[in-house]
Amino acid sequence: MSHLVCGTSCETGPVWLTWLGVALAVPAAPVAPAATVCVVTDPRLTEISGMVRTADGYAVVDDGSDLSSHWRIFFLDNRCAVTRTVRYPSTPRDTEDMAQARDGTLWIADIGDNNRSRPTVALWRLAKGDRSPVLYRLSYPDGAHDAEALLLSGDGTPVIVTKDPGRALLYQPAGAPRAGGTVPLREVGAFDLPASGTSNPYSFAGHLVVTGGANAPDGTRVVLRTYADAYEFPVAGGDVVRAIATGTPRVVPLPGEPQGESITYDRDGVSLLTVSEQATAAQPVVIRYPGPAIAARRSTGTPRGPASAAAGAAPVPVSTVVGAVGLAGLGLAALIAVAVRRGRRRR
Numbered sequence: 001m002s003h004l005v006c007g008t009s010c011e012t013g014p015v016w017l018t019w020l021g022v023a024l025a026v027p028a029a030p031v032a033p034a035a036t037v038c039v040v041t042d043p044r045l046t047e048i049s050g051m052v053r054t055a056d057g058y059a060v061v062d063d064g065s066d067l068s069s070h071w072r073i074f075f076l077d078n079r080c081a082v083t084r085t086v087r088y089p090s091t092p093r094d095t096e097d098m099a100q101a102r103d104g105t106l107w108i109a110d111i112g113d114n115n116r117s118r119p120t121v122a123l124w125r126l127a128k129g130d131r132s133p134v135l136y137r138l139s140y141p142d143g144a145h146d147a148e149a150l151l152l153s154g155d156g157t158p159v160i161v162t163k164d165p166g167r168a169l170l171y172q173p174a175g176a177p178r179a180g181g182t183v184p185l186r187e188v189g190a191f192d193l194p195a196s197g198t199s200n201p202y203s204f205a206g207h208l209v210v211t212g213g214a215n216a217p218d219g220t221r222v223v224l225r226t227y228a229d230a231y232e233f234p235v236a237g238g239d240v241v242r243a244i245a246t247g248t249p250r251v252v253p254l255p256g257e258p259q260g261e262s263i264t265y266d267r268d269g270v271s272l273l274t275v276s277e278q279a280t281a282a283q284p285v286v287i288r289y290p291g292p293a294i295a296a297r298r299s300t301g302t303p304r305g306p307a308s309a310a311a312g313a314a315p316v317p318v319s320t321v322v323g324a325v326g327l328a329g330l331g332l333a334a335l336i337a338v339a340v341r342r343g344r345r346r347r
Contacts, residue, residue, distance in 0.1 A: 038080035050098035104128035109150035149213035154238015189245030250292030
């Protein structure tokens with residue numbers, strides 16, 4: 001994994017993207033120095049899709065495997081060795097992300113839907129000390145969505161962030177989730193994904209979809225990631241939705257990850273930890289990146305300032321780039337994103 005690590009900040013020049021025959025120059029943000037934390041060697045963890053940092057290690061989930069041995073919540077120590085597992089009381093469909101409340105409660109987002117065919121999605125809640133998670137079913141008001149990111153608002157309400165290309169939608173339960181019933185979701189906001197020149201396995205399509213999210217331990221920041229970059233938003237008063245829908249994020253590039261879908265904060269509450277779902281030799285690697293403010297100071301030599309892109313300017317929304325090439329380009333982007341989803345499930 002040495003290709004992921006820069007001893008100091010690495011600068012990359014503008015990246016030229018050719019879309020429908022039109023060349024677009026998209027500035028690449030400085031690459032933050034990254035470091036390998038540990039390697040996950042357990043054979044049941046070959047498609048890690050969600051991760052949180054715990055007091056003594058990590059909790060992770062494997063994505064929708066056909067093998068029942070993978071249908072667990074896995075607890076790892078600081079060296080990424082599995083120390084225990086928790087079974088689901090019934091079969092999960094497509095677990096894609098995790099979130100951890102301040103009291104230690106874990107929420108597992110069973111919200112993946114590559115074919116957009118599920119009438120309901122689900123959240124699993126594992127309270128600290130419990131031996132089995134509780135299932136809560138949810139339904140979208142406007143038809144099925146594929147989603148891979150879960151956040152918690154200041155009061156603990158789950159926030160689902162969809163994988164819709166170019167413009168991720170935010171949904172919250174319209175009422176308190178309840179076991180044994182289905183609660184409708186309501187759309188509460190959206191995030192227009194910025195254009196980016198960060199390298200990733202899916203080229204331009206890798207910048208179009210949100211694949212994971214996390215809350216900072218103190219609740220003052222949240223981060224969303226794509227296959228290429230992490231976007232961190234300052235949160236005021238616990239209003240996560242407002243922060244994402246109206247805020248300007250700082251950016252940390254995450255170049256070269258095979259299929260980056262997981263992200264969480266380290267125990268310092270600043271550094272970011274990632275792990276790819278698809279890994280070389282079926283051994284996922286946990287990577288640590290400096291937090292956005294640290295990365296910005298290292299790359300520019302300037303003190304911490306207001307929330308802004310790591311490159312020193314506000315990121316350009318993908319929708320702005322799309323406008324330059326017409327609506328046909330957006331349709332192509334959607335088709336590319338669908339191909340990414342289907343290719344992922346074909347493995």
